Amino acid sequence: MEHRPYAYTSEEEFLGDLAKLTKGLPYSGDTSVLNTPVVAGGKEIKNRLLAQPIEGGDSLENGAPSERARERYGELAEGGSGTIWMESISVNEEGKSMPKQMWLKEDTVSGFADLVKDIHAKGHPFVVAQLTHSGRNSNPDGKRLAVCAYENPLLPKENMRIITDEELEVLREDYIKAAVLAETAGFDAVDIRACHGYLLNELFSAFERPGGYGGSYENRTRLLKDIVKGVREKTKLVVGVRMNVMEGLPYPYGWGCDRENAKIQDLREPIQLAKDLENEGVSIINVSAGIGACTPYMIRPYDRGNIPEEHPLEGVERLLQSAKAIKEAVPGVCVVASGFTWLREYAPRVAAGGIKEGWFDLAGFGRQWIADPGYANEILAKKPFSKVCTTCGACMAFLKDGKPMRCARR
Ligand SMILES: Cc1cc2nc3c(=O)[nH]c(=O)nc-3n(C[C@H](O)[C@H](O)[C@H](O)COP(=O)(O)O)c2cc1C
Numbered sequence: 001m002e003h004r005p006y007a008y009t010s011e012e013e014f015l016g017d018l019a020k021l022t023k024g025l026p027y028s029g030d031t032s033v034l035n036t037p038v039v040a041g042g043k044e045i046k047n048r049l050l051a052q053p054i055e056g057g058d059s060l061e062n063g064a065p066s067e068r069a070r071e072r073y074g075e076l077a078e079g080g081s082g083t084i085w086m087e088s089i090s091v092n093e094e095g096k097s098m099p100k101q102m103w104l105k106e107d108t109v110s111g112f113a114d115l116v117k118d119i120h121a122k123g124h125p126f127v128v129a130q131l132t133h134s135g136r137n138s139n140p141d142g143k144r145l146a147v148c149a150y151e152n153p154l155l156p157k158e159n160m161r162i163i164t165d166e167e168l169e170v171l172r173e174d175y176i177k178a179a180v181l182a183e184t185a186g187f188d189a190v191d192i193r194a195c196h197g198y199l200l201n202e203l204f205s206a207f208e209r210p211g212g213y214g215g216s217y218e219n220r221t222r223l224l225k226d227i228v229k230g231v232r233e234k235t236k237l238v239v240g241v242r243m244n245v246m247e248g249l250p251y252p253y254g255w256g257c258d259r260e261n262a263k264i265q266d267l268r269e270p271i272q273l274a275k276d277l278e279n280e281g282v283s284i285i286n287v288s289a290g291i292g293a294c295t296p297y298m299i300r301p302y303d304r305g306n307i308p309e310e311h312p313l314e315g316v317e318r319l320l321q322s323a324k325a326i327k328e329a330v331p332g333v334c335v336v337a338s339g340f341t342w343l344r345e346y347a348p349r350v351a352a353g354g355i356k357e358g359w360f361d362l363a364g365f366g367r368q369w370i371a372d373p374g375y376a377n378e379i380l381a382k383k384p385f386s387k388v389c390t391t392c393g394a395c396m397a398f399l400k401d402g403k404p405m406r407c408a409r410r
Contacts, residue, residue, distance in 0.1 A: 001017070001020055001021075001310070001311035001313065001314060002309070002311060003307050003308060003309060003310060003311055003312070004311055004312075005303035005304070005312075006303055006312070006342065006344060006390075006391075008344075008346075011346070014346050015027070017311075017313055018313070021313060021314065021317050022314075022317070023317060023321050024317070025313075025316065025317055025320055025350055025353070025354075026320070026350060026353030026354040026356070026357045026359055027346075027349050027350055027353040028349055028352040028353035028356050029349060030352065031348045031349060031351070031352040031379065031382065032352075033048065033352050033355050033356050034047060034048045034049060034348060034351060034352055034355065034363070034379060034380060035047050035048075035380050036048065037082075038082075038334060038361050038362065039334075040126070040189070040238060040240075040283050040284050040334035040361075041189065041238030041239070041283030041284065041334070042238070042283075043126060043188055043189075043238055045082045045083055045125075045126045045334075045362070046082045046124065046125070046126075047080070047081075047082035047376070047380065048082060048351070048355055048361065048362050048363055049080070049081050049082055049083075049351075049362075049363060049365065049375075049376040049379060049380070050081060050082065050083040050084075050085055050286075050336055050362045050363065050364045050365070051076055051079075051081040051083065051084045051085060051125075051364075051365060051366075051369045051376070052085055052286075052338060052364040052365060052366035052369075053085045053086060053087045053088055053130045053191075053193075053242070053366075054087055054366055054367075054369070054370055054395070054405060055087045055088055055097065055098075055101065055399060055405060056068070056069050056072060056087055056102075056404060056405050057098055057100050057101065057398070057399045057402070057403065057404045057405050058072075058100055058404040058405070059100045059101060059102045059103070060108075060111070062103070062107060062108055063090065063096075063101070063102055063103025063104070063105065063108050064102070064103075064107075064108035064111030064112070065102060065111050065112060065114075065115045068404065069102070069115065070114075070115055070118055072373075073086070073115060073118070073119050074118055074119070074122055075373040075374075076119075076369060076373040077118075077119045077120075077121075077122035077123045077125055078122045078123055078373075078374070079123075079369070079372075079373040079374040079375060079376050079377055080123060080374065080376035080377035080380055081123075081125050081365075081369070081375075081376040082125055082126060082362070082376070083125055083126045083127075083128065083362060084119060084125045084126070084127050084128070085128040085130060085191065085240075085242075085286065085336075085364070086127060086128060086129055086130055086187075087102065087130060088101065088102075088130045088131075088132040088134075088193055088198075089101075089102040089103065089104050089112075089129055089130060089131055089132065089178070090102065090103040090104070090132060090133065090134070091103075091104065091131050091132065091133055091171070091174040091175050091177070091178040092133065092171070092174045093140055094133075094138060094140060094145065094147060095132065095133030095134050095135070095138050095140075095147065095171075095199065096134065096138060096139065096140040097132075097134040097137050097138065097139055098139050098140075098142070098399070098402055099139075099140065099141060099142050099402075100402075100404070101134075104129065104131070104178045104181050104182060104185070105178075105181065106181070109181045109184055109185050112129075112181075112182070112185035112187075113184070113185040113186055115185075116185050116186040116187055117186060120186070126188045126189065127186075127187050127188050127189070128187065128188065128189040128190065128191050128240055128284075129178075129179075129182040129185070129187040129189070129190050129191065130190075130191040130193050130242065131175055131178050131179060131182070131190055131191065131192055131193060132193040132198055132199075133147070133171060133174075133175075133198065133199040133200070134147075134198055134199065135147050135148060135149065135163075135197070135198045135199025135200075135201075135202050136148050136149075136152075136155060136160070136197060136198075136199070136202060136293075137197070137198060137292070137293075142402060143159070144156075144158060144159045145159055146158075146159055146160035146161070147160075147161060147163050147199065148160050148161065148162055148163065148202065149162070149163065149199060149202040149203045149205075149206045149209060149213070149214075150162060150202070150205075150206045150208060150209045150214065152249075152253050154249055154250075154253055154294060155197075155291075155293050155294065156293065162209075163199070165211045165212050165213055168213055168223055171199075171223070172223060172226050172227050172230060173230075175192060175227040175230070175231070176227065176230040176231055176234055178190075179192075179230075179231040179234065179235050179237060180234050180235055182235075182237065183235045183236065183237050187237065188237070188238060189237055189238035189239065189240050189283075189284065190231060190235075190237050190238075190239060190240065191240040191241060191242050191284075191286065192224060192227050192228055192231065192239070192240075192241050193241075193242050194224050194241055194242065194243050194244065195242045195243055195244040195286075195288040195289075196244065196288065196290065196291060196292055196299055197244075197247070197291035197292060197293065200223060200224050200227075201243075201244050201255070203220055203221075203223055203224070204220050204221060204244070204255040204269070204273075205220070205247065205249070205252070205253055205254055205255040206219075206220050207220070207251070207252035208252050217269055217272065221273050221276065224241070224273075224277075225276060225277070225280055228241070228277065228280045228281065228282055229280055232280065232281045238283050238284065239281060239282050239283060239284075240282060240283065240284035240285065240286060241277055241282050241284075241285055241286070242285075242286040242288055242336075243270065243273065243274070243277075243285055243286070243287060243288065244256065244270075244288055244289055244290070244291075245265075245267060245270040245287055245288070245289050245322045245325075245326065246265045246267075246270075246289040246290070246298065246318065246322065247262075247289065247290060247291050247295060247298070248262055248263060248289075248290065248291075248294070248295040248298055249262055249291065249294065249295070250262040255269065255270070256269065256270045256289070265318070265322070267322065267325050270322075270326070271325065271326065271329045274326045274329050274330045274333070275329060275330060277330075277333075278330045278332065278333050282333065283333060283334060284333065284334045284335075284336065285326055285330065285333050285334075285335055285336070286335075286336035286338065286364065287319065287322050287323040287326050287335060287336065287337060287338060287360075288319070288338045288339075289318060289319060289322060297310065297312070297315050298315060298318065298319075299338075299339075300339065300341070300342075300366065300367065300391070301313070301315030301316050301339060301341075301342040301391070302342065302391035302392075302393060303342075303390070303391050303392075304391065304392055304393055305393045312342045312391075313342075315339065315342070316339050316340070316342055316343060316350075319337060319338050319339035320337050320339065320350070320354060320359060320360070323335055323336070323337035323338070323354070323359060323360040324354075324359040324360065327358065327359060327360055327361070334361045334362065335360045335361050335362070336360060336361070336362040336363075336364045337351075337354060337359065337360040337362070337363055337364060338364045338366070339364075339366075340363055340364065340365050340366075340368065341365060341366055341367040341368040341389050341391060342391055344385075344388050344389075345384060345385065345388070347363075347365070347368070348379045351363030351379075367389040367391060367395060368385065368388075368389045370389065370395050370405070370406070370407045370410075371385075371387045371388065371389040371407045371409060371410065372385050372386055372387040372388070372389070374386060387407075387409065387410070389407070390409070392408065392409075394407070394408035395407055395408070
């Protein structure tokens, strides 16, 4: 289908477009299932609505959460999400995406502990710390410092260098240390972020990188698995991974893509990785796709800005069908589906349909919670959203300009 901005005036019209999709989306008029608990890594999560990680760009100078961040998360916790998958938190200085990205280290851990205590007190959500090295997107001092897995002519090149195998081994320890601190801070789980082109994810497509972290599937996925292993040895935390399953870049630059035609998905390696991660003790996989610099429509289907050829519903279909494929491969893992915001008022019914049919366990909402932190309580009460995200992209534009993230309409 050709790209078309959201303009549904009736459920009939919406269902008409769903019927045109290649594989389709689930749908249920009865959304009660969203208010049922689920268990992940032995811990009960109170409902099926998950607030996805959204970087705030508002930490204190040392990387500790600011008062503004506490207000953002306080509001979100009161808004009823069963899970708050917190924004990306850097594991070291070099890997920060911007000067005001959160950074978990000895002198900020008490600030994180206060934040998590606050969030738990305001509605008892399951709280996940998303640990990250921004890799190619690193910008620790307000000046790009791209730390890359390999050279990629399709992505911006200025101020880039290739990270060495020895540095990757040090980085593994940085992740493990940050996970130990996340446990001290009281988080319920850690996510070893491997999505959206950030460093661990970029290694997945390091087909031509020499050495121990490039070439074979085993080498390309080694660092993530070694980190998971270390975190499992050193902590009792539930371990999750936010994982890309497709990037839409031609071979040898994209992961999860057909080698002849990058627009076609090839899930064989992502499925193998999900199985390997389950064997390493990962209990939650949050499924995503796309790289911000070149295939942002795969991450977050939208209506305005750099418009792709595909209809936003096809982007949603890709994300949800991918979650389904991962769930089928690892039924014992709690699977999170991404990309519900573009669906506006129909999102709860698609989410409920997916959970009822066993496609995924948790429905992740990103931009909708920026516009309306109370989205979960509203869905559970079967009320319309008090404010609907229009996918205008302003929240992301603020971050790109180095400003704190916010909804332009709030
Ligand atoms: C402003 C902004 C910041 C984001 N920050 C993160 C992040 O820190 N970590 C992450 O994994 N995804 C991040 N994302 C992606 C979202 O978590 C989510 O996958 C995406 O918005 C699609 O979900 P939605 O359609 O419900 O918005 C961000 C997205 C936006 C718009």
